[in-house]
Amino acid sequence: MKRKFIGIFAVCTLLLTMIGCDEERTIYSGPNYIMFSDSLYVLPVQNNEELFDIPVSATQTCSYDRTLAVEILDKSSNAIEGVHYELASNTVTIKAGEHVANVRVRGIYDNIEIGDSLGFALRLVTEEDTQWELYGIDANVLLQKTCPFNIYDFEGYCVVNSTYLYDYTVVDKRLTYAVVDTAEENTLIIKDYFYDGYDVKVKFTTDDLLNPLIEMEEQVFGPTTEAFGTIYGDGKIRMSQPTYYASYYSSCEQFIYQYMTLFVMNKNGSLYGTVGTFINAVKWISDDEAEKLMREGY
Numbered sequence: 001m002k003r004k005f006i007g008i009f010a011v012c013t014l015l016l017t018m019i020g021c022d023e024e025r026t027i028y029s030g031p032n033y034i035m036f037s038d039s040l041y042v043l044p045v046q047n048n049e050e051l052f053d054i055p056v057s058a059t060q061t062c063s064y065d066r067t068l069a070v071e072i073l074d075k076s077s078n079a080i081e082g083v084h085y086e087l088a089s090n091t092v093t094i095k096a097g098e099h100v101a102n103v104r105v106r107g108i109y110d111n112i113e114i115g116d117s118l119g120f121a122l123r124l125v126t127e128e129d130t131q132w133e134l135y136g137i138d139a140n141v142l143l144q145k146t147c148p149f150n151i152y153d154f155e156g157y158c159v160v161n162s163t164y165l166y167d168y169t170v171v172d173k174r175l176t177y178a179v180v181d182t183a184e185e186n187t188l189i190i191k192d193y194f195y196d197g198y199d200v201k202v203k204f205t206t207d208d209l210l211n212p213l214i215e216m217e218e219q220v221f222g223p224t225t226e227a228f229g230t231i232y233g234d235g236k237i238r239m240s241q242p243t244y245y246a247s248y249y250s251s252c253e254q255f256i257y258q259y260m261t262l263f264v265m266n267k268n269g270s271l272y273g274t275v276g277t278f279i280n281a282v283k284w285i286s287d288d289e290a291e292k293l294m295r296e297g298y
Helices: 005-019 163-168 224-228 287-295
Strands: 034-036 040-045 051-058 066-073 085-087 091-094 100-107 118-125 138-145 156-162 174-180 187-191 200-204 219-223 236-240 248-250 255-265 271-284
Touching: 034 118, 040 051, 040 100, 051 091, 091 100, 156 163, 156 287, 163 271, 174 287, 200 219, 219 224, 224 236
Parallel strands: 040 138
Antiparallel strands: 034 051, 051 100, 066 091, 066 118, 085 100, 118 138, 156 174, 156 271, 174 187, 187 200, 219 236, 236 255, 248 255, 255 271
């Protein structure tokens, strides 16, 4: 994926400044190229109304408006115009004195399914002498359905599957219940997560729709006596979020995928030992599904 033009322009300006240190100001004086600012865009579609901007950049300003046609490359697209997305216009105009304009795209949320891999390719129709061979005139756009986040969608019964259960217990899953923490924003309390009486808190991040991550502070996971049959260290297994793995959630499918590292401390605060790093898949279910699992002994 090519670097954004603004970054290239900044580097060029820095080099010119280093060469001509006695000049008060340097300006770009190279060819007049026009291109998409990037070659790949991922659009988090969460409704039928939001418009997304696909920037088009020029290396020079002009004293007049420049209007370019925008083509859709059907052979490089599997999303259908009018079904999965719409362009606000099939032209884009860079105003006089400006470097940038936007192709505007609207995703059609209702026609995109969860897990769809849909995208389309755009091409600028420009004069050959304005095309920069290094970067080209095409851009690929991916549509990702992103359901609006509501923490109360994660309240209720859920089923926990975990590599920890596989390694240290005789059950393949655990039925538990989650409630919203009213004291901390976007935080969930999963009751009796792996052991009765030991709840776990997880926090949802909502600032990046394309990276819906969950965070977790260090907390007590359960007792060593119940897990391993005896007291080790201070008798408590603790859990934390490993820094080298990302834990995430899906608002559309109502699940979290979580990495956890388990360890035991000594009474003096030193590390007794690490149990390991495990993967948890937590899926929310209906009350009827929960009742069925209860009858089955979960």
